Structures are given as structure tokens and as C-alpha cells.
Amino acid sequence: MIKFEKFILSNGLKVIVHEDASTPMVAVNVLYDVGAKDEESEKTGFAHLFEHLMFGGSINVEDFDAPLQRAGGESNAFTSNDITNYYDTLPAANIETALWLESDRMMSLAFSEQSLAVQKKVVCEEYRENYINKPYGDVWHKLRNLAYTTHAYRWPTIGKNLSHIEDATLDYVKHFFKKHYNPSNAILVIAGGVKTSSVKVLVEKWFASIPSGERYIRSLVREPQQQVARFLEVSADVPTTCLFKAYHMAERNSNRFYYADTLSDVLSNGSSARLYQNLVKGKNLFTDLDAYVLGSDDAGLFVVEGKLGENVKMQDAEDAIAEELNIVKNELVKEQELQKVKNKTESSFVFSNSKLLYKAMNLAIYERMGDANIVNNEVDQYLKITAEDLRKEANLLFDENNCSTMHYLSKN
Amino acid sequence: MITDTTLNRKVAPKLERIEQPSIPSANEVDLPNCSGCYLFEGGSEDILKVEWLFPAGKRFEDKNITAFATSKLLVEGSAKKSSLAIAEQLDFYGATIRTASSFDFAGVTLYCLSKNLPKVIGIVEEILTEPTFPEQELALVKQIGKQKIQFSNQKTSDEARKLLMQKLYGKNHTYGRREKPEHYDALQLADLQKHFAQHYSVKPYVFISGKNTAQAHDVLKTMQLNSTKKWQADILKAPQPSKNLKVKKVFEKAVQSSIRIGKNLLDKNDDDFVPFMILNTILGGYFGSRLMSNVREDKGYTYGIYSGMRSLKDGGYLSIGTDVGSNVTEAALKEIYFEIERLINEPVSSDELELVRNYMMGTILSGLDGPFNISDAFKGLMLYGLDFDYYKKTTDKINTIQPKELQDLAAKYLQPESMFEIIVGS
Numbered sequence: 001m002i003k004f005e006k007f008i009l010s011n012g013l014k015v016i017v018h019e020d021a022s023t024p025m026v027a028v029n030v031l032y033d034v035g036a037k038d039e040e041s042e043k044t045g046f047a048h049l050f051e052h053l054m055f056g057g058s059i060n061v062e063d064f065d066a067p068l069q070r071a072g073g074e075s076n077a078f079t080s081n082d083i084t085n086y087y088d089t090l091p092a093a094n095i096e097t098a099l100w101l102e103s104d105r106m107m108s109l110a111f112s113e114q115s116l117a118v119q120k121k122v123v124c125e126e127y128r129e130n131y132i133n134k135p136y137g138d139v140w141h142k143l144r145n146l147a148y149t150t151h152a153y154r155w156p157t158i159g160k161n162l163s164h165i166e167d168a169t170l171d172y173v174k175h176f177f178k179k180h181y182n183p184s185n186a187i188l189v190i191a192g193g194v195k196t197s198s199v200k201v202l203v204e205k206w207f208a209s210i211p212s213g214e215r216y217i218r219s220l221v222r223e224p225q226q227q228v229a230r231f232l233e234v235s236a237d238v239p240t241t242c243l244f245k246a247y248h249m250a251e252r253n254s255n256r257f258y259y260a261d262t263l264s265d266v267l268s269n270g271s272s273a274r275l276y277q278n279l280v281k282g283k284n285l286f287t288d289l290d291a292y293v294l295g296s297d298d299a300g301l302f303v304v305e306g307k308l309g310e311n312v313k314m315q316d317a318e319d320a321i322a323e324e325l326n327i328v329k330n331e332l333v334k335e336q337e338l339q340k341v342k343n344k345t346e347s348s349f350v351f352s353n354s355k356l357l358y359k360a361m362n363l364a365i366y367e368r369m370g371d372a373n374i375v376n377n378e379v380d381q382y383l384k385i386t387a388e389d390l391r392k393e394a395n396l397l398f399d400e401n402n403c404s405t406m407h408y409l410s411k412n
Numbered sequence: 413m414i415t416d417t418t419l420n421r422k423v424a425p426k427l428e429r430i431e432q433p434s435i436p437s438a439n440e441v442d443l444p445n446c447s448g449c450y451l452f453e454g455g456s457e458d459i460l461k462v463e464w465l466f467p468a469g470k471r472f473e474d475k476n477i478t479a480f481a482t483s484k485l486l487v488e489g490s491a492k493k494s495s496l497a498i499a500e501q502l503d504f505y506g507a508t509i510r511t512a513s514s515f516d517f518a519g520v521t522l523y524c525l526s527k528n529l530p531k532v533i534g535i536v537e538e539i540l541t542e543p544t545f546p547e548q549e550l551a552l553v554k555q556i557g558k559q560k561i562q563f564s565n566q567k568t569s570d571e572a573r574k575l576l577m578q579k580l581y582g583k584n585h586t587y588g589r590r591e592k593p594e595h596y597d598a599l600q601l602a603d604l605q606k607h608f609a610q611h612y613s614v615k616p617y618v619f620i621s622g623k624n625t626a627q628a629h630d631v632l633k634t635m636q637l638n639s640t641k642k643w644q645a646d647i648l649k650a651p652q653p654s655k656n657l658k659v660k661k662v663f664e665k666a667v668q669s670s671i672r673i674g675k676n677l678l679d680k681n682d683d684d685f686v687p688f689m690i691l692n693t694i695l696g697g698y699f700g701s702r703l704m705s706n707v708r709e710d711k712g713y714t715y716g717i718y719s720g721m722r723s724l725k726d727g728g729y730l731s732i733g734t735d736v737g738s739n740v741t742e743a744a745l746k747e748i749y750f751e752i753e754r755l756i757n758e759p760v761s762s763d764e765l766e767l768v769r770n771y772m773m774g775t776i777l778s779g780l781d782g783p784f785n786i787s788d789a790f791k792g793l794m795l796y797g798l799d800f801d802y803y804k805k806t807t808d809k810i811n812t813i814q815p816k817e818l819q820d821l822a823a824k825y826l827q828p829e830s831m832f833e834i835i836v837g838s
Contacts, residue, residue, distance in 0.1 A: 020456055022454060022455065022456055022782075023781050023782070024433075024434075024777055024781065025777060025778050025781050059421075060421035060422045061421070061422070061424075065699055065700050066700055066767060067424050069698065069699070069700045069767055069768075069770070069771040069774075070424075070427065070766070070767045070770050070771070071427050071770065071774070072430055072770045072771060072773050072774025072775075072777065073771075073774055074698075074699070074771075074774070074775070074778075075699075089778060090774060091428070091430055091773075091774055091777055093428040093430070094425075094427055094428055096425035096426075097424060097425050097427065099425075100421070100424060100425050103421075104421055107421075117712070118709060118710065118711070118712040119712070120712070121711075121712025121713070121737075122708055122709075122712050122714070122715055123715075124737075125668070125712070125713065125714050125715045125735070125736065125737055126715035128667045128668050128735075128737065129569075129668055129715050129735045130715075132667050133567075133568060133666055133667050133668045133735070134567060135563055135566045135567070205419065206419075209419065237566070237665065238563075238566070239559060239562035239563045239565075239566060240559050240562070240563070269503075270499065270502070270503035270508075271487075271495075271499040271502075271503070272496060272499035272500040272502070272503040273503070277496060277499075280552070281495070281548075281549075281552065284551075284552070284555075287552070287555050287556045287559055288556070307559065309555060310555060336504075339504070340500070340503050340504040341503075343503075343504060343505060343506045344503055344506045345506075346506060347505075347506025347507070347524075347525055348506070350457050350458065350459055350525060351457070351459060351523070353456070353457055354455060354456070354457045354459055354782075354784075355782070356781070356782075412562075
């Protein structure tokens with residue numbers, strides 16, 4: 001049970017404080033409700049590039065990192081299709097330094113031409129390192145583009161291509177900041193060896209005077225229901241042939257999300273799970289096989305991905321997966337197996353709260369979903385699932401006309 | 413914009429200087445058939461991590477990949493349970509066993525909810541006493557292993573790392589030896605059985621961390637391990653570094669060059685290790701380091717650049733690494749050497765040193781935050797003949813070191829002509 005207190009500043013900033021007396025550290029997590037899905041289709045990768053610029057100096061503070069390091073702290077951030085999340089960890093005694101820095105960059109950036117020019121290059125190198133120079137680096141560029149025709153999930157957070165990053169302008173940086181980086185679009189979580197009463201005073205001191213700005217109302221185009229099976233064959237200089245199948249699933253705040261997530265656990269969570277036991281070990285068709293969900297806000301993807309074993313025919317690999325999916329469509333998961341999957345879920349909830357920073361992030365992410373307390377009771381959504389729920393969900397998901405299949409063939 | 417009349421945002425809040433982070437202690441307890449057992453109690457959740465560590469890493473193998481394959485196959489079947497039955501039982505209790513082998517050690521780590529330890533401890537006992545090493549599991553490990561080597565062979569960064577290790581320790585040294593697909597083909601079950609019989613029969617070190625470690629210790633006392641051999645001092649094998657300092661390897665399609673620069677250098681037992689760690693932090697050990705500030709934050713040549721020290725039984729090394737755009741390879745090299753020479757030629761400013769002092773104290777504080785971290789920190793010292801006094805030595809040094817000492821260390825250890833330089837790219 002994670003205890004916390006929540007309050008909202010007059011400018012709309014939501015604040016959550018969790019006291020953990022067992023640690024001398026504090027985690028300060030600032031989540032902004034903006035991600036790659038908020039980008040224009042010809043300016044992709046921008047939310048992530050912007051994340052880099054948040055470290056390039058703010059209106060009153062030339063450098064973000066140095067003062068934090070001087071306080072014994074560290075910082076980083078990540079961008080997803082849905083959110084941009086910034087976090088600092090530092091000795092609890094120096095918490096005010098993090099609040100000073102975070103509040104200043106929430107107020108306004110320095111908007112430096114130099115920082116933009118350098119970070120464009122840095123992000124282009126990040127792109128080259130992870131998406132071009134690495135075997136399979138472009139998988140998600142291709143798979144998202146196949147599975148989504150309309151929704152902004154069709155591009156990855158790094159962006160569709162290098163030129164979108166290279167073309168970014170300072171004017172657009174300013175526009176993006178004004179549109180998305182407002183207190184009312186943010187959640188601040190402070191977790192660690194602190195007292196809520198004194199944290200409140202400091203948060204008021206540094207954040208209350210930030211103008212609330214205009215509230216951003218999101219209106220994204222929905223992905224139309226897929227009507228026919230989609231297929232893409234790629235041939236690349238990679239060591240092993242891979243198979244990807246992506247099925248459209250429900251949005252994050254639906255019961256169906258929990259059914260799909262649990263189905264993916266039945267199929268592939270832990271080494272006793274079906275796909276690994278039957279197709280990797282039993283039939284030796286794959287050397288690696290995984291089923292997982294993309295828990296995105298809007299309708300996400302249920303993905304099955306596997307690396308084919310030596311000399312295995314793609315058709316045999318396809319047939320074997322179809323057979324496993326047919327089983328969950330037609331037969332009820334046995335009670336013992338369902339209980340196993342639920343126990344595993346329960347255990348992973350406990351482990352995910354064992355690190356201070358994860359606790360802070362989880363609180364922010366759940367607050368954005370509607371209530372930070374979901375961190376304490378979401379597990380119940382999993383525990384009440386029945387075998388019949390899973391069978392029904394499998395029938396909704398696993399239809400070839402709801403699926404994008406990609407064969408990623410090795411040229412070697 | 414609203415101007416705030418009471419708050420001066422240009423001035424940083426007052427800092428509290430951490431001069432002496434509280435250093436934990438290791439609670440050593442008796443455990444039959446073990447070389448030592450240590451408890452680290454704490455944390456906010458009811459979870460446990462228990463680690464059994466053996467002198468059974470790569471340095472003890474007769475044939476390439478034996479240590480890795482033995483460790484992989486440990487969980488794949490015991491005399492009492494099939495691989496599936498083991499996996500089923502662990503998954504049912506939400507527990508995980510990770511087996512791993514490094515250059516110097518091999519270990520089995522169990523993660524579970526504290527209340528479930530009695531339900532799964534039997535599995536650890538079985539796999540450590542009667543593993544069966546099934547043939548078909550070895551076949552799978554071979555197939556996966558060969559694919560991983562092929563994957564790794566296509567990555568410039570992996571290639572550069574492997575070349576550096578080869579240069580530092582020599583082709584015939586455990587650390588410098590390269591793994592090839594044919595090594596997998598040559599591997600026999602008998603090799604694994606022999607490796608297990610010889611090296612997992614040594615009394616392990618056991619580390620228990622998390623909530624309710626005392627009860628966990630009681631549970632472990634009921635285990636029947638076959639380990640009887642004394643943990644012997646290691647027979648060390650000196651590195652055989654290459655004479656040829658510079659290597660370039662061409663990957664025609666690469667869009668980046670992977671650069672690795674390094675040398676054989678100090679391990680935790682050397683007196684200069686602690687002060688050198690401070691110098692290394694300044695050079696490339698944190699986000700504000702000179703290499704990161706210059707090569708990434710000023711020039712934009714790379715997504716990241718680091719400099720790090722690694723301690724190994726047969727001697728440590730320094731490694732500086734980065735992946736840079738192909739067209740800026742030479743320019744990036746120039747900046748790396750520029751930063752190294754600047755440390756040799758100019759004293760570090762007191763302001764920068766003060767920042768690094770505070771930063772390092774913060775990392776010590778967070779590195780010792782929570783029982784799992786404390787256990788890992790202790791393990792990293794104990795296995796190399798040290799204990800938590802190392803932290804006292806470190807914090808004292810951080811508090812007192814002066815620019816002159818750092819500059820002398822740079823001159824002593826960082827001469828560019830003493831470094832290996834590996835470049836892999838187009």
C-alpha cells in the first residue's frame with residue numbers, strides 16, 4: 001500500500017507526495033501529458049527532441065544538470081507515444097534544488113538557438129545509433145506504419161525520418177512549449193525521505209506563481225476498424241528471420257485491456273508460459289517468442305513476435321502461432337494456470353513498487369489515468385478476471401482481419 | 413509573464429553538503445556448507461533476493477562457453493523435476509530464478525515475495541544438487557547462442573568492445589578470448605557436467621537481502637547443499653596486452669563509428685583506484701563530465717559518451733566509449749584526446765571539483781539505498797577482498813582530494829600514447 005497526499009495548485013498543477021522514511025533520497029517526477037501522438041504528421045519526433053531541449057537551460061537558470069549534480073543529484077527523462085516524463089533523484093535534504101529547477105523550466109525555457117542546433121545533432125545520432133546502425137532497428141517504424149493507417153501512433157517517438165528532426169525550428173519549439181508545457185498539463189510527484197507539510201510549502205513557493213496557460217484539449221483522429229488482413233515483407237541484412245503479428249486491442253482505460261494483458265501473460269509471461277514451452281522448446285520452431293501488449297492510451301496493439309529457428313519455414317511458424325491462438329479462442333484457460341498468471345501479476349506489482357523512482361513514476365502515471373490510487377488497487381482488476389473473459393477477448397482479438405503481419409527476412 | 417517580487421529564481425537554493433553518508437554494515441551469519449552468509453534487512457515491500465555465488469565463471473572453464481551454458485542449463489531440470497515443472501512452480505509463486513555467469517563468478521539469484529520463500533527454496537536446492545542438464549535444452553542454448561553471436565557481429569559497438577578486450581588481455585586470456593559459433597558446436601554435455609562437478613561443489617557465498625531476512629536465513633538452514641570444497645584463492649593470470657595500439661575495422665554499411673579507447677589500469681585494491689575514480693568521474697563518469705559536455709552537449713557528435721573503470725580478478729581496465737556519426741569520427745577522436753590532455757596539463761578548477769565531490773556523494777548515497785543495492789555493493793567489495801571500509805576511504809578521499817593530486821594522476825595514467833584505440837565503422 002503506497003500512502004500519499006494529493007493537492008492541486010491554483011494554476012492547475014497536480015501534486016502528489018509520498019513519504020518513505022526508509023530512504024535518505026527523494027525522487028521528483030514531472031509528467032507532462034504530451035507525447036509523440038500530439039505531433040503533426042510532418043513534424044514527427046518533435047516531442048522527443050523537445051525533451052532534450054528541456055535540459056538546455058530555462059528562463060532563469062542557464063544549465064539544468066550542473067546545479068542538480070552540485071546537489072548530489074541526477075536527472076533523466078523519456079518520451080513515449082503518450083507522455084513525456086522527467087525525473088530527478090537527489091539526497092532528500094536538497095529537494096529544493098530539484099523544485100527550483102523543475103519549476104523554472106515549467107515557467108519558460110531559455111529557447112537557445114545553440115541548444116536546438118546541438119540537440120538536433122544529438123538526436124540524429126541517437127536515431128542512427130538505435131534505428132539505423134542496429135540490426136532490426138527499423139522494425140517499429142515499419143510495424144506501426146502497417147498497423148495504423150490514421151492514428152498518430154503510426155510513427156515511433158524517435159520520428160519517421162531524420163529530416164523531420166533536422167527541420168525543427170525555434171519558433172516551433174516556442175509554439176510547442178506554449179501549447180503543452182503548462183502546469184495544468186503536468187503532474188508533479190515527490191516521493192522519498194521528506195515530510196509532506198514542508199514539501200507543500202516548497203511546492204507553493206516555486207510552482208504557484210507559474211501562469212496556468214491555456215489548457216490543451218486533445219482531439220485525435222481515431223483509428224478506423226481494420227477490415228482486411230495486412231501484410232508486409234521486409235528483407236534486410238539481419239542475422240535471423242523474424243515474424244511479427246500485431247492485433248488491434250482496446251484502449252488503456254477499458255476492462256478489455258486487462259483481459260488482453262492477461263492473455264499475453266498466459267501465452268508468454270515466464271518460462272512456463274505456453275508459447276515458450278510449446279513452440280520454442282517443444283517444437284523448436286522459434287528461438288525466441290514473445291506476446292505482449294502496448295498499453296497505450298488509445299486502442300493499442302497486441303503483439304506476437306518471434307525469431308525463427310534455423311531452417312524453419314515461415315509457413316510452419318505462422319501455422320504454429322495460429323494454432324496456439326486458436327486454443328485460447330476455443331478452450332478455457334484451466335484454473336491452476338489462471339491462478340499462476342494472477343500470482344505472477346500480483347508479485348510484479350509488489351516488485352515494481354520496490355524502487356523509489358518507480359513508485360514516483362507509477363503514482364504520476366496512474367494519476368494521469370484518473371487517480372493515483374489505482375497504483376494500490378489496479379491489481380484487483382486482474383484478480384477478478386475469469387477464464388471466460390479471456391476466451392471472449394481472444395475471439396475479439398485474434399482475427400486475421402484485425403492483424404498486421406510482418407515477415408522480416410534475413411538476406412544472409 | 414507574471415513577475416514574482418518575492419522570489420529570486422536566478423539564485424539556487426541553499427545546499428546541504430553531504431560529507432559523510434551513513435555506511436551500512438554487513439550482518440554475517442552462520443550457514444552450513446557456505447563460505448559466508450550475509451543479511452541485508454530493509455526496504456518498503458515484502459520481497460526478498462537471495463543469491464548463491466560460486467567461483468565458476470568464465471575464468472574456470474576449460475572450453476569456451478562452458479561456464480555460460482552450465483549456468484543457463486541449471487534451471488532446465490533436476491532429478492526430481494523437469495524443466496517445465498520447475499518453471500511452473502516458480503511462476504505459480506511469482507518467483508524468479510536468474511542464473512548468470514560472468515568472467516570471474518557464476519551465481520543463482522532467487523527473487524520472491526518474502527512469504528513465498530519456503531515454497532520455492534526446494535527448487536534452488538534441487539538445481540544446485542541434482543541438475544540433469546538435458547540434451548535437448550543444450551541444443552536450444554546452442555541455437556540461441558549462435559544467433560546472438562551473429563547479431564552481435566553485426567553491431568559496430570559490440571565489435572569495438574570485443575576488439576578492445578582482445579587488445580587489453582590478449583587472444584588467449586579468458587577476458588580477451590572471442591566466442592565463435594563453432595565453440596557452441598563443439599560443446600558437449602560432459603563439459604557442463606564436469607564444470608558443474610568441479611566448481612559448483614565449492615561452498616558458495618550467500619547474500620540475503622530484503623524484508624524478513626532473519627526468517628529467510630532460518631529457511632536456508634534447512635537446505636541440503638553438496639558443496640564441501642573450500643573456496644580457494646584464485647590463480648591469477650596476468651593480462652597479455654597487444655603491442656599494437658591502434659585498430660580500425662571496416663563495416664561498410666555503418667552510419668556511425670564505434671570508438672573505444674582504453675588501457676589496462678588499476679583495480680579496487682590499488683591505492684590509486686579511489687582517487688582515479690574521482691578523475692574518471694570528471695573525465696567521463698557522469699552526465700556533466702568533460703567528455704559528455706564537449707562531445708555531446710557542445711559538438712553534438714554523439715548520443716552519448718562515457719569513461720568507466722572495471723575491476724576484474726586478473727586486473728582492471730579503463731574504457732572510454734562512444735558511437736559517433738561516420739563523418740565526425742576524426743573530429744570526435746580529437747576532442748577525446750583534447751579532454752584527456754587538458755586533465756594532464758591543467759588543474760581542475762575548485763568549482764568543478766566541488767560539484768564532482770557533491771555529485772559523487774549523492775551517487776554513494778543512492779548506491780547504498782535499499783537492501784538490494786547494499787547487498788550488491790557489498791558483494792562487489794567482498795569478492796575482491798574488500799569490505800565497507802572502502803566507502804570510508806572513498807568518502808574521505810572525495811572530501812579531501814586536491815586538484816594537484818588529480819593532475820598528477822592524469823599525468824601518470826592517462827598519457828594518450830599509452831592507450832589502445834579501436835574504431836569500427838565505415
